[in-house]
Amino acid sequence: MPEAPVPEIVVGRLPLYLRALVQMGLEGRQVTSSQELGERLGISSAQIRKDLSQFGEFGKQGTGYNIAFLVEQLKRILKVETIWDVALVGVGDLGRAVAHYAGFLDRGFRIAALFDTDPAKVGTQINNLPIEDTAGMVPAIRQRGLKVAMLAVPARDAQGVADRLVEAGIQAILCYAPTSISVPANVRVQYIDPVVRLQQMTHYL
Amino acid sequence: MPEAPVPEIVVGRLPLYLRALVQMGLEGRQVTSSQELGERLGISSAQIRKDLSQFGEFGKQGTGYNIAFLVEQLKRILKVETIWDVALVGVGDLGRAVAHYAGFLDRGFRIAALFDTDPAKVGTQINNLPIEDTAGMVPAIRQRGLKVAMLAVPARDAQGVADRLVEAGIQAILCYAPTSISVPANVRVQYIDPVVRLQQMTHYL
Numbered sequence: 525m526p527e528a529p530v531p532e533i534v535v536g537r538l539p540l541y542l543r544a545l546v547q548m549g550l551e552g553r554q555v556t557s558s559q560e561l562g563e564r565l566g567i568s569s570a571q572i573r574k575d576l577s578q579f580g581e582f583g584k585q586g587t588g589y590n591i592a593f594l595v596e597q598l599k600r601i602l603k604v605e606t607i608w609d610v611a612l613v614g615v616g617d618l619g620r621a622v623a624h625y626a627g628f629l630d631r632g633f634r635i636a637a638l639f640d641t642d643p644a645k646v647g648t649q650i651n652n653l654p655i656e657d658t659a660g661m662v663p664a665i666r667q668r669g670l671k672v673a674m675l676a677v678p679a680r681d682a683q684g685v686a687d688r689l690v691e692a693g694i695q696a697i698l699c700y701a702p703t704s705i706s707v708p709a710n711v712r713v714q715y716i717d718p719v720v721r722l723q724q725m726t727h728y729l
Numbered sequence: 730m731p732e733a734p735v736p737e738i739v740v741g742r743l744p745l746y747l748r749a750l751v752q753m754g755l756e757g758r759q760v761t762s763s764q765e766l767g768e769r770l771g772i773s774s775a776q777i778r779k780d781l782s783q784f785g786e787f788g789k790q791g792t793g794y795n796i797a798f799l800v801e802q803l804k805r806i807l808k809v810e811t812i813w814d815v816a817l818v819g820v821g822d823l824g825r826a827v828a829h830y831a832g833f834l835d836r837g838f839r840i841a842a843l844f845d846t847d848p849a850k851v852g853t854q855i856n857n858l859p860i861e862d863t864a865g866m867v868p869a870i871r872q873r874g875l876k877v878a879m880l881a882v883p884a885r886d887a888q889g890v891a892d893r894l895v896e897a898g899i900q901a902i903l904c905y906a907p908t909s910i911s912v913p914a915n916v917r918v919q920y921i922d923p924v925v926r927l928q929q930m931t932h933y934l
Contacts, residue, residue, distance in 0.1 A: 535929060535932050535933075536929050538928070538932070539922075539924070539925040539928035539929055540909065540925065542928070543907060543908070543909075543922075543924075543925065544909060547884070547908065563911075564909055564911075565909050566909065566911070601932060602928045602931055602932050603931045603932055603934060604928055604931055608927075608931060610927075617826055617829045617830070618826055618830065620826070621822050621823055621825070621826030622923070624822045625822070625823065625923070627907055627924060628923075628924060631924040631928070632924070632927070632928065632931065633924065633927055671934055672927065672930070672931070672934075674923070679752070695934055696927070696930035696931065696933075696934060698923060698926050698927055698930075702748060702832055703748070703752065704745065704748075704749060704769055704770050704771065706768075706769075706771070712930040712933055714926035714927070714929055714930055715926075716921055716923055716926060717744075717748070718827070718830070718833075718879070718903055718921055719744070719748075719832060719833060719836040719837070719838065720744040720745060720748065721903050721919035721920075721921060722813075722815075722837070722838055722877065722901070722903055722919070723743070723744035723747070723807045723809055723836070723837065724740060724741050724744055724919055725877070725901035725903075725917040725919055726807055726808045726809055726813060726837065726877070726901065727740050727743070727806060727807050727808055728740075728901075728917055729808060729876055729877075729900055729901060
C-alpha cells in the first residue's frame with residue numbers, strides 16, 4: 525500500500541473513527557457500517573468511506589467493516605499500536621489533573637516524566653512518578669528519547685518551555701497553555717483551550 | 730453591517746485572533762497588523778484580512794488594526810462582551826480541575842452551577858459554589874436560564890446527561906467526555922479530548 529500524503533483534515537478524523545470503533549468493540553460488536561459510524565459521529569457515511577479508502581481497502585461492499593481489523597489498521601496508521609512515553613511540563617492544578625487522567629494508557633500514551641519549576645513540588649510524586657526540576661528537562665528528555673510532550677504551564681512561560689522541548693528533541697506538543705506557540709516546521713503542535721471552544725459556540729447563541 | 734452567515738471555519742478562528750489581540754493589549758501594544766497577528770498564530774496575513782473583512786472594516790490600509798477596537802468588535806461578534814453563566818456537570822478529577830481553572834472569567838464565562846451524582850460530593854463546595862445533585866439538574870438549569878454547559882462525566886454517562894441538558898434548555902455543550910454525543914440541530918457541541926489531539930500528531934512522527 526503506497527503511503528501517499530493524505531490531507532491533514534482526513535488524518536484529523538481518524539482518531540474519532542478509532543475512538544468510536546473501540547467503543548463499539550467494548551459493546552461486544554464485531555461488524556459495523558460507514559452509515560452507523562457516521563450516525564455516531566455526525567459525519568456523512570460517504571465522507572467516512574472516502575477517508576478510509578485513502579489508506580487501503582478496509583471493508584467489503586455490502587458486508588461492512590470488521591471492527592477489530594479496522595481498529596488495528598487505524599492504530600497502525602496513527603502509530604498508536606504501541607505506547608508513546610510522554611513528558612508533562614507543569615503540574616499545577618491543570619497539569620495535576622492531566623497526570624491523573626486515566627484515559628491515556630489504553631489509547632497509546634503514558635505519562636513518563638513530570639517537570640515543574642516549583643521547588644516545593646520537585647521530588648514529590650504523582651502516581652509513583654517523581655516531579656523533576658524543569659531546569660534539567662532538556663538532557664532528561666533527550667536521554668530518554670521522548671518525542672511527545674504536554675505543556676501545562678502558564679501562557680507567559682509557554683514559548684520558553686516549548687523552545688526547550690524542541691531543543692530536547694520533542695516533535696509533538698500538546699499545548700494546554702492558552703496561547704499560540706511558535707515551533708520549527710518539523711514539530712507539530714495541537715492546542716487544548718476550552719475557552720476557544722466555548723467562544724466558537726457563543727457566536728451562534 | 731449585514732450579518733450574513735459566515736463559514737464556521739472562519740468563526741472558529743476568531744477566538745484565536747481575540748486571544749492573541751488581548752495578549753498584545755496586555756503587553757501594552759495599541760496597534761497591530763495582519764502580518765504580525767499571522768506570525769503569532771501561524772496563519773497567513775491574507776487569511777486574517779479576509780476573515781475579518783467578512784464582519785466589516787476593522788483596519789485602515791497602511792495603519793493596521795487598533796487593538797482595543799478590534800478586541801471590542803471580536804467580543805461583540807463572539808457574544809462574549811458579557812459573561813455567560815455555565816453549568817458544569819461532573820466534578821471528578823477532571824471536572825474539579827475545570828472548576829478551579831481561573832482562565833474562564835476574563836474571557837466571557839463563569840461557572841455558575843456544579844452538578845454531580847456522588848452523594849459524598851453533593852452539598853460540598855468548590856470556590857464557594859455548592860455541588861448540586863444531578864437529579865435536580867433539569868429544573869435547576871431551566872430556572873436559572875443557563876444556555877451553556879460543560880460535560881465532565883465518564884464517557885458512558887455522556888449521552889444521557891447531554892439529553893437532559895438539552896431538555897433543560899442548554900444550547901451549547903463543551904464535552905470533556907471521550908465520546909461523541911448526539912444533540913438536536915439547534916444545539917452546538919465542541920469536544921475536548923487530549924488523546925484525539927495526540928493521535929492527530931503521532932501519525933506524522
